[in-house]
Amino acid sequence: MPAQAPWLSLAIWIPVIAGLIVLASGSDRNAREARVIALIGAIAGLLVTIPLFADFDTSTSAMQFVINRPWIERFNINYHLGVDGISMLFILLNSFVTVLVVIAGWDVIKTRVAQYMAAFLIMSGLMNGVFAALDAMLFYVFFEATLIPMYIVIGVWGGPNRVYAAVKFFLYTLLGSLLMLVAFLYLYNKSGGSFSILDYHNLPLTMTAQTLLFIAFLLAFAVKVPMWPVHTWLPDAHVEAPTGGSAVLAAIMLKLGAYGFIRFSLPILPDASHALSGFMITLSLIAVVYIGLVALAQSDMKKLIAYSSISHMGFVTLGFFIFNAYGMEGALVQMISHGFVSAAMFLCVGVMYDRMHSRQISDYGGVVNTMPKFAAFLMLFAMANCGLPATSGFVGEFMVIMGAMKFNFWIAFLAATTLIFGAAYTLWMYKRVIFGGIANSHVAELKDINAREFLILALLAIAVLGMGLYPLPFTEIMHASVNELLKHVAVSKL
Numbered sequence: 001m002p003a004q005a006p007w008l009s010l011a012i013w014i015p016v017i018a019g020l021i022v023l024a025s026g027s028d029r030n031a032r033e034a035r036v037i038a039l040i041g042a043i044a045g046l047l048v049t050i051p052l053f054a055d056f057d058t059s060t061s062a063m064q065f066v067i068n069r070p071w072i073e074r075f076n077i078n079y080h081l082g083v084d085g086i087s088m089l090f091i092l093l094n095s096f097v098t099v100l101v102v103i104a105g106w107d108v109i110k111t112r113v114a115q116y117m118a119a120f121l122i123m124s125g126l127m128n129g130v131f132a133a134l135d136a137m138l139f140y141v142f143f144e145a146t147l148i149p150m151y152i153v154i155g156v157w158g159g160p161n162r163v164y165a166a167v168k169f170f171l172y173t174l175l176g177s178l179l180m181l182v183a184f185l186y187l188y189n190k191s192g193g194s195f196s197i198l199d200y201h202n203l204p205l206t207m208t209a210q211t212l213l214f215i216a217f218l219l220a221f222a223v224k225v226p227m228w229p230v231h232t233w234l235p236d237a238h239v240e241a242p243t244g245g246s247a248v249l250a251a252i253m254l255k256l257g258a259y260g261f262i263r264f265s266l267p268i269l270p271d272a273s274h275a276l277s278g279f280m281i282t283l284s285l286i287a288v289v290y291i292g293l294v295a296l297a298q299s300d301m302k303k304l305i306a307y308s309s310i311s312h313m314g315f316v317t318l319g320f321f322i323f324n325a326y327g328m329e330g331a332l333v334q335m336i337s338h339g340f341v342s343a344a345m346f347l348c349v350g351v352m353y354d355r356m357h358s359r360q361i362s363d364y365g366g367v368v369n370t371m372p373k374f375a376a377f378l379m380l381f382a383m384a385n386c387g388l389p390a391t392s393g394f395v396g397e398f399m400v401i402m403g404a405m406k407f408n409f410w411i412a413f414l415a416a417t418t419l420i421f422g423a424a425y426t427l428w429m430y431k432r433v434i435f436g437g438i439a440n441s442h443v444a445e446l447k448d449i450n451a452r453e454f455l456i457l458a459l460l461a462i463a464v465l466g467m468g469l470y471p472l473p474f475t476e477i478m479h480a481s482v483n484e485l486l487k488h489v490a491v492s493k494l
Contacts, residue, residue, distance in 0.1 A: 015045040019121030031113040038117035061484035080135040085481035098124035123149035158240040165240035180220035210272035224257025238306035243350025250342035287314025292421030319400040322407040330399025337392035344460040365439030392467035
């Protein structure tokens with residue numbers, strides 16, 4: 001396929017246009033049409049990403065499927081897109097999860113169906129834009145625009161405290177991003193008037209400038225990951241968000257921050273990245289260990305999985321800042337795996353919530369007696385969340401621990417505690433919800449998963465097991481790009 005084939009543009013704009021068509025379908029009288037158009041749009045969005053994967057050249061670290069057109073010529077801002085081995089997998093993951101979320105909301109969402117489906121489709125297109133953008137201002141526009149649909153999803157279809165959670169989510173993430181904009185403007189002046197991200201890779205920046213820029217990017221991306229101590233918006237957002245919102249927030253939106261580190265902080269500011277790596281590793285280990293302990297204390301299933309997400313994303317930032325191939329590839333694999341597993345866990349909680357309207361662990365017990373198929377799926381996803389070998393959760397964590405071992409034994413030791421804490425809080429939740437005798441009359445009346453729910457969980461189960469048993473296709477794609485980035489970061493720019 002020629003490099004000019006507009007697959008990237010299609011991956012961005014097909015979901016957005018489909019979302020606008022769904023929005024135009026209007027009132028709840030046309031809810032069925034809205035669902036069908038949304039599903040067609042989501043599947044079409046996934047299908048146009050398949051040529052990206054099929055025609056991707058794994059032997060090069062160069063950007064592929066590049067599109068570069070003038071956008072705002074006066075300021076030299078271009079519609080500049082491209083993917084490498086690092087960003088490609090996230091576009092596939094995002095498009096895949098969008099299809100599942102549309103199916104998950106099929107019968108569950110009863111009011112404002114068109115607006116709900118449209119919000120997810122538009123958000124999917126915008127997030128693909130974040131992963132594909134090679135122009136700093138284009139990246140910024142997409143990065144900020146993703147907040148709007150998620151803000152609406154939490155604020156309109158969320159729980160009783162949805163407005164508080166939506167505003168907190170919006171303010172936290174917006175304030176961090178404003179410093180990123182200042183950093184882009186500084187780099188624009190320093191590069192002689194270019195917003196091309198690739199032009200920033202070899203700028204002669206002083207250590208002071210690198211450090212200040214690193215802090216600006218850190219505040220933007222750390223909130224999005226979220227890293228400790230700027231993580232407090234996430235549990236609130238997850239608890240109040242509808243099931244689809246939680247799945248997309250955990251599976252894709254948290255990855256935007258981690259992706260920012262690998263696209264901006266490391267290649268543009270290598271000296272500051274090395275100088276501040278100890279600080280970043282410390283914050284990551286606090287997330288892994290402390291937040292893992294916080295997860296143990298939760299009585300709400302969604303809050304427990306939200307804190308689990310923060311702990312697992314601490315693994316990702318740890319892998320980036322130990323500067324070796326095992327750590328970085330492990331962190332990227334962990335991001336993809338976490339996308340599958342966290343989406344699956346939130347969708348499983350959604351299945352129970354739709355029937356019982358409760359997320360409290362204490363309201364359940366003995367669910368296996370009435371929902372055996374569901375219990376089997378949740379067991380697989382719980383094991384993947386613990387990092388059990390042969391599931392996707394193991395591959396990334398094992399690679400990061402291997403990389404950390406090469407870097408420092410005690411860092412690897414602390415990182416490995418997540419396998420203990422992860423097993424503790426996940427299996428404790430599973431035991432109390434699923435096993436034992438039927439706890440109450442509500443559990444006795446539960447019906448097992450229907451065909452729609454079975455389809456969603458089966459697709460995620462295939463992804464989790466497939467990646468766990470045969471991770472080579474994932475690591476092979478990112479190998480050349482990661483090696484090139486590590487070579488680049490190893491060379492001082494001062």
